[in-house]
Structure formats: structure tokens, C-alpha cells
Amino acid sequence: MQKIENTARILSDNIRRHIVQMCHNGQSSHVGSGLSVADIIASIYSIMNIRSEQPTWVGRDYFILSKGHAGAVVYAVLAELNFFSEEKLKDHYRNGSTMSGHVSHVSNPGVEFSTGSLGHGLSVSCGIAKALKVDGLKNRVFCVLSDGEMGEGSNWEAMLFAAHHKLDNLVALIDRNHLQSIGDTEKTLALEPLEVKCKSFGWDTVSVDGHNHKQILDALNDLSSKPKMIICETIKGKGVSYMENSVEWHYKPPNEKELNQALQELGKKITDVEKN
């Protein structure tokens, strides 16, 4: 378990360095969202049953990023896991490439599903999970949502379905950074008590520190007879001091000076990990 935790931690830090660089290169938005969800996605990919040399292997687990605007994280993790080269990350946001800001499956091996409009991923994940059950297969399905995205009614439709059909092969994780497009989630369209709501929809629900790999991994490995909801308390922009808890970085790409500072801060973190 310690080994998987270390893998997840190193993967997270490498993802963070990639995405600030990608958002600088492409002058793209959503860097704060990517930094928020990096530890969650790194933890999931650390335990997923996948084959980089065979991305569509039938025995694979599935990962769907419903908050498609954090697509840079998926591209970065797939490059780290050798689904394609790190060089390809330079395509992000580049004219003529297929690596759009919102995650796209086209010509990007390992990307299971294209998203971007919020409220789509959980239903698709339910469909995959249900089809797996119909076929008597044990593959797992992981879906990551944003907290602001829970304003979409389709997510609650999917939650009803998952509980009714006892989709215990489905895990959803909410990136609970408390910030949505314009401001605080609770001032926009209050979600709390979110854990109570998810439980009342029939999901085995737990809240964890979304930057603590051990807590995320423990929750992922704690199998249940119900669909599992992991509410991950996170900080938008996590890891780069001037981006943390700022809505500004939902939109703004880092300039050269900001990039250098970000890389310096994130580089320190990698060194810290290596020391441990």
C-alpha cells in the first residue's frame, strides 16, 4: 500500500508540473481545476487495471472525467503512464491538434470518453457499469465530477439509477474545492449537506482529504455493496501558492514569470517526496 501511495504521490506531482506547463504553452484555462483534481486522478490511476500498450483491452477498468475542463490532467497522467509520449503534451490547445482543452478521445489513446459539458459523465459511467454487470464482468468504473457540476440534474438522475441497480462496480469522486465558475458553491447554489444528500440517494458515501493519497486510496479500496461516492475535500489551484483558492485561475493561463514560480514550487514538492 505504501508503494502505491508513493506512486500516486509522485504521479500527482508530475501531473501538476505537466499541466502548468501545458496551460502556459497553450495559453489555456482551467489550470486551477487541474491542480485541484490531480491527487484524485493520480490515486485512481495508481490502482486501475489498465494496459498502456493495449488501451482498449477488454479487461480494463474505466475512467471517465465528467469535469472535462480538467482534461489536461488526463492527458498528463496518460503520458506519464506511457499511453503516448510526453512530447505529445505539447499538442494541448495547439491549432491543428486533437488535444482539446476539454478532454477528447479522438487520437488520444487511453481517453475513454470525451466530455466538456457538465452532467454527462456519471450517466455514461452508469451505462458502462450496468453493461458490465449484465455481462457478469468485474471491471470497475471510476468517474470524477466537480462540485459545481452537481447543479446538473442529470447527475441526480444517474445517482438514482446507480443505487436502484446496485452498481457496486461504480465509484464516483467529487472534487469538492468549493469554488465554481463565478464563486463559492454555497453562495451560488448550496450543495451542503452534500454527504447526507449522496447517502440519502443510496450511495455508500465517505468524505476524505482530496490531497491525501492514503485517504483517497483507502476509500477506493474499501469495497461496498452499493455504488460508492467519495467526496474529496480539495483546494482549487493546490500546489501553486498564488493560484490556491482563486477563481481567477479557472480562466487565466500562467505567463512566463508565473510559470517559473509555479514550477519552482512544484519542483520543491517533488524533491520533498524524493527525500522521503
Add this chain to the structure above:
Amino acid sequence: MRNNWLRKVENCIESGKNEILIISADLGFGVFEDFEKKFPKNFINCGVSEQNMIGLAAGMALRGKKVFCYSIGNFPTLRCLEQIRNDVCYHQLDVCIVTVGAGFGYGQLGMSHHATEDLSIMRCMPNMSCYIPYDDQNASVITEKILSSKGPSYLRLERISSKKIGKTEEETQFENPKLMTERVGNTVIISCGGITEEAIKLRELLSKTGEVASVFAIQSFEDVNHSDMLKVLSKVDTVISIEENILSGGLGSWLSEIICAYGLGVKLRAFGLEGYFTSIVGDQKYLRKHCGIDATTIFEKLKQNMS
């Protein structure tokens, strides 16, 4: 039509294609009970949740299922349009949206249940094939075509079982465009769906005044042979189109696109819904007349134009 579709799906599962699934968004009372008993693993009632239904279908299709999503015309098309666009069409998944109640099929239920824009909207979706059967037998032929192909499709069924309007008793081939009458005259009437019966009536009314015309039915806009269409359009002076759908983007629009693209010197008179909602209560025949798309009203309009 619905029974013809369902029977073909049943036959296909019985022949061993167990990957087929039907999802209903809580509609089809009295329709699916036997199917569900017979094939419990091939049927899901997902409840009143059209957005979820299409997302589910996309996820299931990713796992190799062939999924039919069933509901009344407006619900699984308009309510969940973005799921159709992003999840099904963009990913080119094997999902067929099946609707019942084309046009004014549920006329008396009111505007909310009129499926009068669905055809135009589904038609403009990339990768989507729209199928519009004109009678029960034709619904069977089209369903076989959908079952033997892959990819996003839309099947627009009439609520009331249409009487046989095809030329022959046993039609087994998909022909598009389909000649419904004798091929005569310098006028062609082109229709799609159940309202093709009005096209045939119009031909009879015209023949009483000495105007000779033939009738063709279009069963799919995408799955049509353009050279066959050109043969139909280039041999006539006048094309009359009839559809139980809004004129914008529907059959008449499609024909005008072909006529313009190929520079054909043919006059097009397009009859369809004019772009307003009707609050008048009526069954399908009543509302067709109310909206001026029944054979008699079209005949009167054409006569005024001729005089």
C-alpha cells in the same frame, strides 16, 4: 408500427444477438411487459430521466451493446439533445432513439407532446441516420436495416398503426426514395412518414382535375442514393413536398438543398408546419387539417395558385 419494430427486435435477440438492449424512459405501458418477461436482461425501464437514458445508452454501447432508447417523440429527442450530440453522435455509438407519436400522433395531449421539430433537429446531428417509416410493413423493413447496421440512428414511428400504403403486400427491400404509385406526369409529390397517406390522397384529388402526378416516400435523408433522387427530381417540372414536421430543416428544406446544389430547374412547393405552436386540441387528422397539411387543404392551396 411500434409492434412491428418490437417484433423485429425480439426476432433478432432470439436469433442470438443478445447484445441488444431496450431502455424505456418509463413509457410503453402494455407494450414491453411480454418483452421484459421473455428477455429480462435485455430491457431496462430507467424511469422518467431522458438525459440519463441517453447517457446510459452511450455507456452501454461503449461496452458493445446495441441500445434502443424508447419514449414519446419529444422526450428522448429534445430533453436530452446534448446527450445525443455529445455522447452518442460524437462517439458514433450504436444507439437508436425510437420515438412514437410522430407529428400530431398525441395531438389531443397538447403542445408538450407534439413531435413537430424532432425530424429537423435529429437530421442536423452529425453521424445520425434518421429513419421515417411510412407504414407498418415499412417499419419492419427499416428496423431490419437498423439491426444490421451500426451507429447513431433515429427511428420516428407513428402512434396509430398506419394502414398499408406501400404498393405491394410483401415489401422486404429498403428502397429510398420509394415509388408509392405509378410513375407518371410532370409533377412529383414527395413525402415522409405516415403523412404519405395524404400525399397519395392529394394525387387522387389532382388526377380528378387532369393533373397527373406520382408519389415518392423518403425513408431517410442520409441513407439515400443521390443519383436516384436526381432521377426523380430532374424528370419533373413541379415537386410538392408534404411533411408532418416544421418546414425549417425538414423534408422540404432537404429537397431545396438538393435542388439548389444540383441547379435543378424545378419548382418546389413545400407543405409542412409553418413555425408556430398550435394550442388547438385535436387528433392527428384534425390537427393536420388545422395546420393545412392534409390533402384537401393542400389541394385547395395548389388550385388557388394555379388559377
